[in-house]
Amino acid sequence: MTTTTRYDVAIVGYGPVGQALAILLAQRRWRVAVFEKQPLAYPLPRAVHFDHEIGRIFQTIGVADEIRGASESADIYEWRNAAGATLLRFDSQESGLSGWPEANMFAQPEIERLLDLRARSLASIDLNRGHEVVGIRHSDKCVGVECLTAEGRHFEAEARFVVGCDGANSFVRQHVGANITDLGFFFDWLIVDLKPHLAQKWSPLNIQICDPKRPTTLVSGGPGRRRWEFMRLPGESIEELNSETTAWRLLKPWGFDPANSTLERHTVYRFQARWIDAWRRGRLLLAGDAAHQMPPFAGQGMCSGLRDAINLAWKLDLVLAGRASPEVLDSYSSERIPHVQAVINFSMALGRVICVLDPAEAQLRDAAMIGAQKEGQRSTPPPRLNIGPGILHDGDPCAGRLFLQGRVRCGQTTGLFDDVVGRGWTLLSPSADPASKLGREAAAFFASLGGVSAHVGADAVVQDIDGTYARWFADAGVDVVLQRPDFYLFGSATSVKATSSLVNELRRRLAA
């Protein structure tokens, strides 16, 4: 039997990116269908790290407390050579720019379980597991999706937009028809996830051992878990490496065996460094691993996918509501691709440090990096956090920068800004309530976006408890900012009196 159901958005794939996008759209009351080919959730660990910005996305999704409970913050990520000398060190703050720890360690199945619970609490998400998308019909008005169910039944749906969150081997990608830029940087690693029977204290929590005899990663896999990654050596077959016997043999020098720990999984994973050149074709879009893949050394694959989801969600919301022109969706690729490229380049730069098997090359690397350390230089700086050109205030030095979230007090309530004051389009100023400076039309437009406005300061209605906003505004030399729902700045002005022109410029950009 064939049935056709109509949705606002159909999402193909229910990994973390599909889950997050479905929730973000359903929170805005859009009717969302999710089609996932697997009948059950993928049970094995993959990602182990998310950063402060992603913590704020989880907060937006409504799972902050649950995710905090399922993760642990990391202080140091150290890169050592075979002799134990430090080559590189990343110190992570307990409170990062977005109000969350800069580095958080977790187990991906646990995060997916929490996102699934949240998605199931939202009535406008129609979740269809055991539904493989096998056909896509694309027209000017809608997209038809054909699924084959686990029972062999055909099912058809129509949606105004379809987003492929269907992972590295994306089916939807074929229909977008874009080119893949592949940097050709790939290596095989054995991934081993372990649950030690007794609680362990690791210092530093996360280490890369850049030993050409066997490059090894040793990181937290979330509370109560450890992750080891061992690079495949020349002449070693994948079958030989990917065995339980090999996993235990490689763990032995670390003091772990079946008597004191449980092996959750072992698998050989080939990482890639590549991205798709266009993430939109008409009503078809891509997000997450379907659009980009990267080496795991910066822990940014899933993080990048969640940034895609929050960027796309507010744009789809405005387009579906008829408040923005569909061309606004082109800014999704133009903003996100440069960011993803920077993250992939950083992940590759880190990969080039550790994926060295030649002892002579490793010696040269060590000398250069230890020398750089002594001179106080960092050989592998983290990437800039700006997004690329898009829905931004032209020529504004703050436009495209990730904005902060600090702790505030408002009346009797104390907490992170988004929870206390609100989220979405947000005007902030240290000198006045920016909304009070809006002209009639700008005020009506800003209200139609559900905009939030706050005067933040030591003695303002929104009290800047730690002075984080005061410091930010002083450093930036501006008096008002307009923050987008994905926490990046649309723009700024040096006087709060210019708020109207900032908001009018946003209106122009969304209509263009």
Ligand SMILES: Cc1cc2nc3c(=O)[nH]c(=O)nc-3n(C[C@H](O)[C@H](O)[C@H](O)COP(=O)(O)OP(=O)(O)OC[C@H]3O[C@@H](n4cnc5c(N)ncnc54)[C@H](O)[C@@H]3O)c2cc1C
């Ligand atoms: C070893 C390892 C370590 C990693 N470490 C990190 C890290 O520390 N931090 C980090 O941020 N990232 C990390 N990553 C990357 C992270 O796991 C991925 O980026 C993330 O899972 C991608 O999420 P996604 O939702 O885009 O895709 P996926 O999680 O792959 O989900 C795609 C879904 O689409 C479904 N699907 C596919 N085709 C169809 C179809 N035709 N119809 C219906 N459904 C379909 C699949 O069944 C799957 O459930 C790591 C990855 C690995 C392997």
